[in-house]
Amino acid sequence: MRLIGMAALAAIVFSGCRGNSVLMLVPDGKGGWDQERVPAQEYEARVSQVGAVVEASSLETIEKEARERDGWAVRTVAIGVGATAEIGVADWKVGIAPKTRVFFTNNAKPQLP
């Protein structure tokens, strides 16, 4: 009985953790999809890190190399990032980043593709 009580308590505690997690859709390795719950703190850290690296690596390059030619100009650059391949659920902790696109523009009213 004590064990059941502990299990029930653990279940309640873990259930409470759902509010601090993010649900992700990941390949199940069999051609389908499964859901994976990721701690919100880890999720936010990865998105932040990826966003910051994309900004640090792209903004200066775009400023220097964005072309303008015969009246045409590159006005918006979107850098999309995601995982390298379809990785199984178990690999979440080592290599997956949430898929996102980061937009740079020099247009006050940009066209975001």
Added chain:
Amino acid sequence: MKFSYACMTLTLLMAATRAGAAELPRGWVLSPSGDERAAEPQAEPTDELTREIEGALGASARSMDAVGFASAGRVSANRASVPWHLEAFTTEIGVSASGKIGVLSVKATPAVQVYWRKKPQTTGREEAELVDEAAAPADIDASIDGAVALARGEGFQGDEGALRARLREFASEAESGLRAAEAGLPGGWWVSGFRLDLSVDASGVVNVVTVGGDVRLRLEWKRLEASRRTGESMAAPRSAWALGLAEVSRVLAEELARAEEESEIPTGLTATSLRVGVGMNAKGSVGVVKAGGTALAHLNFSRDPSRSGIGNAPVSGAVLSLLLNPAIHPDAIQVPRERFRKGLAKAFRMSGYFAERALRSESTRWGLWQVKTGLDLSVGGDIGVVAASGLVSMEIAMQNRAWGKKREGEAVAARAVEPLRVERSDALAAFVSEALSRDSVMESVACDRGADEDWRLLSLLLRLRAQVGFEVPGFAKLVIQPEAELVWQRPAPQGWGSYHP
């Protein structure tokens, strides 16, 4: 006995931690075959699902709070051109065919794309734009030359003359068809643009891509309006493609207006556009393309919120033509408009649900600007959100009505966020530099003959994917595979601007 207890403990723990139950209502996602789920009740999302989606979007919005400081102070809403800055990012949500939902982790078709934009730090007010900055008129020849030049730069080795002729014929007829359609469009929806997607395969062959394909080059025409009209000189449409496009545009505009009236868009949001793939089969039927069919172009409908719906005006035609994979369905399927309208009304409701979740999830520095919902069609006219393994047939965009309005206390909160310091990735910088160097398209788009037509090539988009993944500095074993999308535009000449009916 102890073993039983252990099993029970494990079961309870797994039940508590596994990510179940957060699924879309049955009927919101079409079956893998694209048919409706027979006799499915139109259930509503559960409170648990709503909490999950809002939790994911909230975490996404917060996650970028520490990013974007390198662009601080560069944004000005008062000028057309501003210094380069980080303007926006997206969160992409996917759905499985069985309705499982979550933030996407890999390349797949997103059901929902949430666009977050950095909240304005000025006291100015920026209204949501229905049509983005207008581009200059350029005659069709110049536009096609640009596309051909880019194809050449990307390895096209075929007959350039034939490609040019094919694109020119397509674009000319599309323009005349769209002009014919404009004359009778009802309600607040009008055709604001169309786009052509091309791909270049490994052997250098340029193709018009199927819906959802790996787009490499996109040409977008948008309607402009001159302050002084110079007369209606455009020839009437003659080809089956142009005539069919005009009819499909008229039917869609009518149904959009009616369906919107039948659905309730959440407060604070506006449905601003619908993009739909259209094509023509071997028998000359023009219709809406279900994923798997070949789309010749994508029509973009925009909405003027100040205009009312269609009301009780008579509708033209009783059916909407739907084109599927010609290998399976060589003939166009005639979908009763009543069924299609119900599907559209459901699509507005589903789009509104996701957009409303995003609206409640803003962070201190990033606000909701727009939500796009990818949709798929059934052969019977029903509409559901697209599955992660599926292809988008239609896309509805909803915008935040309050975007750009400054709210009390936000500037103070934004200053409290600490910037995130990271190492630059030289590999990623090199990839961006390589993408920017592909400007061969501009070599041939030098002429602007000042044509006074009102359908113009607005922009060119080039998408490039990296062949290899890059490690993210400072985050062990986190590997990303980037892609770059470059949008080329040019300014409108004097006397031209975005069209508003």
